Amino acid sequence: MKQFKTSLEQFTVAYELLRWTILVLPVALIVGSLVALFLWLLDFVTHFRWEHEWLLYGLPFAGVLIYWLYRLGGKNADKGNNLIMEEIHEPGGGVPARMAPLVLLTTIITHLFGGSAGREGTAVQIGGSMAGLIGKKLRLTPADTRILLMTGISAGFGAVFGTPLTGAVFALEVLAIGVMSYDALVPCLIAAVFADVVCSAWGIHHTHYSIAYISQPFIESLPFLHLDLWLLCKVIVCGVAFGLSSFLFSKLIHSIKHNANAYIKIPWLIPFIGGIVIIVLCYVAGTFDYLGLGVSSKSAGGISILAAFDANSGVNDWSWLWKLVFTAITLGMGFKGGEVTPLFFIGAALGHTLALLLGAPVDLFAGLGFIAVFAGATNTPIACTLMGVELFGTDHVLYFAVACFTAYYFSGHSGIYGSQRIVVPKYNNGAD
Known part of the structure; x- marks a missing residue:
């Protein structure tokens, strides 16, 4: 039976x-x-x-x-x-x-x-x-x-x-x-x-990303230790930064939306003013590269997601913050589109900056930022780790996981989706 x-x-x-x-x-x-x-x-x-x-x-x-x-x-x-x-x-x-x-x-x-x-x-x-x-x-x-x-x-x-x-x-x-x-x-x-x-x-081709860096053990004489422990420490530090930038993005976009609705009494003026602010910011930043998706740029030496994987590109120390502000204003003031590709830009540019600061491989850390800032902002660390595998291959999967999981915890319980529920908190605050 x-x-x-x-x-x-x-x-x-x-x-x-x-x-x-x-x-x-x-x-x-x-x-x-x-x-x-x-x-x-x-x-x-x-x-x-x-x-x-x-x-x-x-x-x-x-x-x-x-x-x-x-x-x-x-x-x-x-x-x-x-x-x-x-x-x-x-x-x-x-x-x-x-x-x-x-x-x-x-x-x-x-x-x-x-x-x-x-x-x-x-x-x-x-x-x-x-x-x-x-x-x-x-x-x-x-x-x-x-x-x-x-x-x-x-x-x-x-x-x-x-x-x-x-x-x-x-x-x-x-x-x-x-x-x-x-x-x-x-x-x-x-x-x-x-x-x-x-x-x-239908003939649609997606952008190809690659990480050329090849990981080596931190101590060559210990063959059983397959990780570069010093590099892993840098990944953890950057994972914290990625999580904090996710938190900043989520809070800023919600704050802009809330305050715009609270203080601008004529609804259609909200996107109108938002558009003017974006125009002004372009001239303050001195570039149009923070507009649109940001996957690639009009000029060869421009600032973009792809450029962030190159140590000698035009990406500067504050490119990640500029894109964060541009996107928060655009979406917070009524324009339409997604948040994820700008999050890729923010993460890749921040990873680029941190890699140069810490003496780490730029392409690897741009890739880590690419997926980890997204993980923190959407609270989806497992999906983002898998995205790293699908986009960049399996060679650095442990670094992907460490960066995404760390960013997930340090982004707090905020996120870009207001309807996302908290079923199991990220940490125990001591309450029964």
Whole structure:
């Protein structure tokens, strides 16, 4: 009887696997295709802005346009990623399908006119809204809709960065601090893998990053000691700095949003003023390199994520802080886009600076900052460690983990997602 029961469980597992594959495939197909369109448009408007720098002066008016687009047709879609997370925690009114075209359009407008923003938020919102639409059409139960929304997050994230494993784990880890929901593990992995395949099939190519540094043992005479312990100490120190910068970013963006709404009584003036501030900051910083995604720059010697991996690039000691301020103002004052790619920039530039200060390999520490600042700001250290593996390879995986886990703890309980719940605190404050 026990053997029969075990066999029955395996059939049940096989049935659920087949069922979720069938449910997830349309999500992956639609989200992968929309993310491909989004990335193509993003690349087009970025290069167009580089050729027509005068577009920056239209940023305040673009902000007003974004405000009215959401005011007229957005309704609760303006809550973005937080709305999707709230629906997963407690199903309510659902995730509106209009979120996808609205966030896609407004993110493109933000980048066309020079706002400092990313792409993850847009991809996740596309995934969540399309998953919600499919769940509604199929009349799924609240429990199944919850899982389908998580697959939308994983599909959007996996496709936009070309990191399907990270996308799957991110969707499980980002919802709450301290726990992961394993009931959606396989559906999220299926969604992320297929969405990435679909996105790539449309001819989209992701940026290639590499770390040339080869790790050596600190003491050559001890063959069993495979680590450079002195380098590991530097990684820990930098992990603390990465966590603190995550904390600063999260606090600043929330503070700007709160104070803008509290002190600027006319709502459409918030993005208008924000656009003016960004224009002024460009002239104070003396460069336009902190606008847009920041993956690459218009000029060969410019400041960008890719440049941060080069010890002889134009990245300076304060590049990370400039990008942090530009992005916090852009997103805190009503423009649309994600936070993650700017976090990559902040982390890579900070890692570059710290590596030169500590006499450490610049490309390795730029890579560590790339993933660790993201880990601290989103409270997803496991997903970010896996991202390091998917982007940079397995050679330095222990350093990836140490940097991400350290940043996670030192970022505190703050984060860029207000709807993220604290289930297991990061530390015990002594209370019973």
